[in-house]
Amino acid sequence: MSNKMNPVVHFEMPAEDRNRMAGFYAKAFGWQTQMLGPEMGEYVLVTTTESDENGPKQPGAINGGFFPKTSDTPAQHPSLVIAVDDIEASVKKVTDAGGQIIWGPHDIPGIGKHAYFRDTEGNVVSMLQPVPRMDVRPRSE
Numbered sequence: 001m002s003n004k005m006n007p008v009v010h011f012e013m014p015a016e017d018r019n020r021m022a023g024f025y026a027k028a029f030g031w032q033t034q035m036l037g038p039e040m041g042e043y044v045l046v047t048t049t050e051s052d053e054n055g056p057k058q059p060g061a062i063n064g065g066f067f068p069k070t071s072d073t074p075a076q077h078p079s080l081v082i083a084v085d086d087i088e089a090s091v092k093k094v095t096d097a098g099g100q101i102i103w104g105p106h107d108i109p110g111i112g113k114h115a116y117f118r119d120t121e122g123n124v125v126s127m128l129q130p131v132p133r134m135d136v137r138p139r140s141e
Contacts, residue, residue, distance in 0.1 A: 006090070009055075010081035010128070011064035018044050021066050033066075040109075042068050079116075080125050087113040087129040094127075105129075 015021040022033040022044055034045040049061035056063060069076055084090040087105045094117045095101060102124065104115030112130040119125060 004085075006082050006084050006127070008062060008080050009083040009130075010062055011078065012081060012126070013064070013066055013078045014069040014076050015044070015066040016069050018042065018066055018068065022046075077124070081114075082125065082127045084127045084129050087115060087127065090127050090129075091115060091117075 013021075018035065022031075022035070025031040025046065026033065029048070032047040034047075036043045036045065044066040046064045046066060048063050049056045049058050051057060051063060091101055091105060098120045100118045102116050102118050104126075105113045106115070108114050108128075110131065112128050114126060114128045116124055116126045
């Protein structure tokens with residue numbers, strides 16, 4: 001039986017001061033940031049590679065984000081985000097494989113369904129069932 005591989009599509013890192021962190025990564029590595037507001041939890045989108053509406057153009061490259069350090073968020077360290085087609089089925093696969101769901105699944109408006117889990121080695125990772133991307137290409141007649 002072959003399992004479909006689910007790719008790592010995003011990284012996240014906590015920040016005590018999002019402006020300071022964004023400035024550091026811009027200066028040190030040339031990353032671009034987009035500050036989101038309170039409706040998106042003061043999240044900072046991070047672009048690390050040339051991207052378009054479909055994401056990174058370079059195979060294997062990923063973008064990420066910074067989130068505020070808080071005591072009620074499970075991952076207070078850098079974390080990876082794995083894309084899945086069906087979050088409920090993936091929750092079952094994680095628990096069947098010996099992992100533990102520690103937060104979620106929950107909806108992120110306009111992004112998808114997200115859940116944090118702890119793997120068998122104690123690492124905190126997350127998974128995301130993205131909302132379908134809208135096709136914005138002009139229609140040919």
